[in-house]
Amino acid sequence: GEDVEQSLFLSVREGDSSVINCTYTDSSSTYLYWYKQEPGAGLQLLTYIFSNMDMKQDQRLTVLLNKKDKHLSLRIADTQTGDSAIYFCAETLYNQGGKLIFGQGTELSVKP
Amino acid sequence: DTGVSQDPRHKITKRGQNVTFRCDPISEHNRLYWYRQTLGQGPEFLTYFQNEAQLEKSRLLSDRFSAERPKGSFSTLEIQRTEQGDSAMYLCASSPGGQGNTGELFFGEGSRLTVL
Numbered sequence: 001g002e003d004v005e006q007s008l009f010l011s012v013r014e015g016d017s018s019v020i021n022c023t024y025t026d027s028s029s030t031y032l033y034w035y036k037q038e039p040g041a042g043l044q045l046l047t048y049i050f051s052n053m054d055m056k057q058d059q060r061l062t063v064l065l066n067k068k069d070k071h072l073s074l075r076i077a078d079t080q081t082g083d084s085a086i087y088f089c090a091e092t093l094y095n096q097g098g099k100l101i102f103g104q105g106t107e108l109s110v111k112p
Numbered sequence: 113d114t115g116v117s118q119d120p121r122h123k124i125t126k127r128g129q130n131v132t133f134r135c136d137p138i139s140e141h142n143r144l145y146w147y148r149q150t151l152g153q154g155p156e157f158l159t160y161f162q163n164e165a166q167l168e169k170s171r172l173l174s175d176r177f178s179a180e181r182p183k184g185s186f187s188t189l190e191i192q193r194t195e196q197g198d199s200a201m202y203l204c205a206s207s208p209g210g211q212g213n214t215g216e217l218f219f220g221e222g223s224r225l226t227v228l
Contacts, residue, residue: 031214042219098143
């Protein structure tokens with residue numbers, strides 16, 4: 001079945017690293033995504049990883065994928081107050097018309 | 113701005129009334145998706161179109177909900193006889209579809225519905 005789960009809250013201090021975790025259940029996932037949602041705004045794609053990769057780095061963002069454990073993580077280095085938002089993990093399934101299945105989101109709070 | 117646009121951004125209505133939301137996708141995108149998001153939850157898939165064809169509808173989409181994309185461009189989502197449980201943010205997204213792309217969905221800012 002399709003299910004994506006995330007922890008609901010994370011609080012860090014400015015300058016620290018943040019790690020947001022996600023588990024998914026469908027092994028046929030082709031791409032996995034991290035989206036960011038700021039208050040009152042739509043979802044914005046942060047980064048994605050193809051299922052045959054185990055790591056992707058993009059500036060302050062590092063995505064790690066463990067296919068065996070169906071675990072995805074997003075690490076934000078040098079977290080800033082502007083990174084405070086809700087982060088959603090999502091998967092897309094092969095031959096499912098490109099629809100994304102989202103987790104419930106992790107609210108990241110960055111304290112100065 | 114050539115992003116996904118949704119209208120209206122906010123709608124307050126009384127229970128039992130009908131409402132309609134409109135989505136204008138990015139112009140060269142042939143796939144269009146509707147999602148619903150309630151407070152504290154991630155977006156839940158409702159339905160999607162490939163051009164003008166509605167290819168999948170979620171079980172969440174009751175008979176009171178209907179979506180159209182008549183010319184394969186903009187889409188409308190109508191909710192008839194609204195109920196308080198319909199209160200949510202309705203998100204529209206589009207994507208180019210086809211092989212070789214990353215599957216990224218481009219989201220609009222959403223239409224927030226409040227049913228009194």
